[in-house]
Amino acid sequence: MYQMAKIIAQAYSNSPKPHKIMLFTLSVITLAITFWQPIIILSDDQEVKITSQELQIKSNIIIPNKDQIKSDKNKLNSLDSNNSEQLPDEGVINEKGIVSTEAYIISYNDNLTGVLTQYSLDINDIIALSNQYQDLRNLKVGQTLSWELNKDGRLQTLKWIISQRETRIFTRQGKSTKFNEEKQIRRGVWSDVVIQGKINNNFTFSAVNAGLTYNEAHEVSKALQWQIDLRKLKSGDKFSILLSREIIDGHSKQSRLLGVYILTNGKNYYAFRAQNGHYYDSEANSLEQEFLRYPTANIFKVSSPFSLRRINPVTGRISPHQGVDFSMPVGTPILAVGDGEVIVSKYSIAAGNFIAIRHSPQYTTRYMHLCKLLVKPGQKVKKGDRIGLSGNTGRTTGAHLHYELWFNQHAVNPLVANLPYTSRLTGKERQLFLAFVKENKLKLNIN
Structure with a gap:
């Protein structure tokens, strides 16, 4: 067998090119005839007649009769005309005709146009919204955008989650390109906290290690800036700080400095915040000083x-x-x-x-x-x-x-700059402040 195949291969390779083409063509035709089976297409009024012998020989081939063909045609027509037989809309479009919400978390170099166009939103809607509310041009990393489309595939609602505290929702006015804005502000729970510690290296480092944020440590420095330079505190000096913090989802979102106590070189320094936002010592004396507008007794040209x-x-x-x-x-x-x-x-x-x-x-x-x-x-x-x-x-x-x-x-410019000034407490405002000091000074005691 092997020798015969070898002889045939040598004969084919030594044949002239026209012979090779003819042999290849004949081989292809032979294979086609071997595996080809005819398909008969009948008209609607023709019947199929197959003998039992033919049915046995072609038992693996099922040919539908006239009634089956008509039934299948009717089913196809009804599928096209009856939407109830097609895939349902549940989970894609809600009862109001709004497409399910998309969401995107802002990353570096993202902007409103770049985010929404990659989801094939209408550029005209994006431009109209951006022009109407220009704050949307200042998206920050980590913020979230989510949106819904109407049944026409146009932007219906855009939700901008700015922070845990603030969310803005923009909703289309009818079929126009104008949007209404709704601001949602979450309110947390305010609670007082006292943070105490000792100076190790410098005040800011020690305060942050004790539990303050950098912004809170900076506010303490501002409150005492006219009394003492906190940069000159020495290791071992003590501090006690009273804060009111707003808590949302277990995290502090903002705070207000209420009182400070510093013990250094055997001296006590207090600062308390009044309702007017200025700081005073425990006897209601202002801790701020007024500046002279001019550095001379007379005004010169x-x-x-x-x-x-x-x-x-x-x-x-x-x-x-x-x-x-x-x-x-x-x-x-x-x-x-x-x-x-x-x-x-x-x-x-x-x-x-x-x-x-x-x-x-x-x-x-x-x-x-x-x-x-x-x-x-x-x-x-x-x-x-x-x-x-x-x-x-x-x-x-x-x-x-x-x-x-x-x-x-x-x-x-020293001639127009807002200079520090002394704000004095008098009357009922002073009485309320002294009552506040009496209530909170004990909280600042250093153990």
Whole structure:
């Protein structure tokens, strides 16, 4: 058998090309005839007649009769015309004709248009919604968008879950491209908590380790900024902090500082928050101080205003002028605009003799081009104290005082900036505050 196949293969390979084509064609035709079975298509009025012998030979082939064919045709027609036989809509479209809700969690670089268009929502609806409510252009990572379509496949409702506290729902007005907005705000449960600890390394680190958030620790620093610089607390100093926190789903969502107690170097420092939002000591004395608007006893002419794009009169270049220049005679007394500590008192090539005073972690003032320095670094000063005499030292074009006010490490215009002020409690407001202190001061006792 093997030899015969080998001989046939050699003969085929040695045959001329036309012979090879003819042999291949004949082989294909032979196979087709072998496996081909005829299919007879009958008209409706023809009958199929098969003998019992033929039925036995072709027992694996079932040919329907005339009545069966008509019955099947009727069933197909009824399937097309009767929707009840098709797949049901349950779970896809609800009773109101609204398609089931889609949801998406915002990730990096996502925006409203990019999110909704990938789900084939109508771009006109997206643009109309974004233009009507521009807050939707500021989506944050972790927020959730969910939406429903109407029976026409158009956006019907968009839900924007901003946080556990806030949700906004935008609903289409009829068939227009305008949407109504509904804001839903969850209210938590407020409860008081006292957090105590000791200073280890620095206040912020110690407070956070004890259970405060960074924002809460910063608020404590603001409350005491005119009394004590918390950056100078030493290891072993103690603190006790009274907070009111709003709890939602077991988590604190916002808080309000009610009272603070600091024990350092054997001294007690208290701060309590009044209903007006300002802080006072345990005897209702304001912990805030007022600043002088001008660093001189008299008001002098402004020779160069605060500007971030001023042409420097010495260099001729555009550069920020981060303070105000007052034209005044040499030797005019310069005053500290508020209580604080002198952190700089020296000579500089550009500023001449100049002084910097830190009034609190937020506020710093600087005084330049003085002819004489009257204070030293580390010295404590009071509002209105003389700190120097005006002059014409450093890089100047004439005698003047350059005065700067810095807030949170940013220069601000000292002539228009909101300056700290003292808010006083009187009458019933004072009585309510003292009653609050009496009730809560015991909670701050350090064990």
